[in-house]
Amino acid sequence: MLHQGSWFTSLITLSVVFSLSSLMLKPEGANHTVGDSSGWELLTNYTNWTQGREFHVGDVLVFNYNKDQHNVMQVNSTAYADCGRENYISLFNKGNDSIIMSEVGEHWFICGMYDHCENGQKLSINVTL
Numbered sequence: 001m002l003h004q005g006s007w008f009t010s011l012i013t014l015s016v017v018f019s020l021s022s023l024m025l026k027p028e029g030a031n032h033t034v035g036d037s038s039g040w041e042l043l044t045n046y047t048n049w050t051q052g053r054e055f056h057v058g059d060v061l062v063f064n065y066n067k068d069q070h071n072v073m074q075v076n077s078t079a080y081a082d083c084g085r086e087n088y089i090s091l092f093n094k095g096n097d098s099i100i101m102s103e104v105g106e107h108w109f110i111c112g113m114y115d116h117c118e119n120g121q122k123l124s125i126n127v128t129l
């Protein structure tokens with residue numbers, strides 16, 4: 001009985017060690033370069049760009065653009081739909097912004113410059129675990 005118990009204990013220890021190491025071996029999040037080589041600009045349909053892609057928590061969205069022409073506003077669904085620029089969640093304007101997806105759910109981004117959002121410079125993605 002005692003022998004069986006300690007065997008069971010080592011089995012548990014082993015599985016704990018394994019699950020810990022699989023956590024540590026978990027690859028870092030993927031980088032998604034928005035628009036690929038076109039970057040963040042006016043002529044790309046970003047709905048098309050998201051087709052066939054999966055976005056997971058820990059992944060990084062990389063926005064490359066000319067910061068004199070564009071910026072990146074993370075907004076809610078209302079502002080995404082009507083291109084509202086007043087109540088953004090976050091504003092990025094470095095021209096090479098990496099944004100980590102830390103939450104599950106829908107994420108919305110628009111360009112806040114000129115009428116770019118109205119002209120379709122907007123991105124909506126669904127982030128899963």
Ligand SMILES: *[C@@H]1O[C@H](CO)[C@@H](O)[C@H](O)[C@H]1NC(C)=O
Nearest residue numbers: 027028029030031032060098
């Ligand atoms: C994502 O890009 C950063 C910065 O360029 C780099 O350090 C990192 O290794 C990249 N991650 C992956 C999974 O390629």
Ligand SMILES: *[C@@H]1O[C@H](CO)[C@@H](O)[C@H](O)[C@H]1NC(C)=O
Nearest residue numbers: 043044045046047048049051
């Ligand atoms: C987006 O995809 C649709 C349907 O596949 C296509 O008709 C359209 O031309 C694409 N737009 C761009 C800008 O690539």
Ligand SMILES: *[C@@H]1O[C@H](CO)[C@@H](O)[C@H](O)[C@H]1NC(C)=O
Nearest residue numbers: 075076077078079084086087
């Ligand atoms: C988005 O934010 C605006 C301003 O804070 C708010 O009026 C609106 O209800 C929000 N929309 C959603 C879907 O939460």
Ligand SMILES: *[C@@H]1O[C@H](CO)[C@@H](O)[C@H](O)[C@H]1NC(C)=O
Nearest residue numbers: 062067093094095096097098
């Ligand atoms: C982003 O651009 C700034 C200057 O505009 C530069 O200092 C920085 O190294 C760039 N970062 C990356 C990851 O390219």
Ligand SMILES: *[C@@H]1O[C@H](CO)[C@@H](O)[C@H](O)[C@H]1NC(C)=O
Nearest residue numbers: 045046047048051119120121
């Ligand atoms: C982008 O393409 C999708 C079809 O893939 C279409 O429904 C949508 O209207 C297009 N957006 C713009 C701004 O043209």
Ligand SMILES: [Cu+2]
Nearest residue numbers: 069070111116
């Ligand atoms: Cu723009």
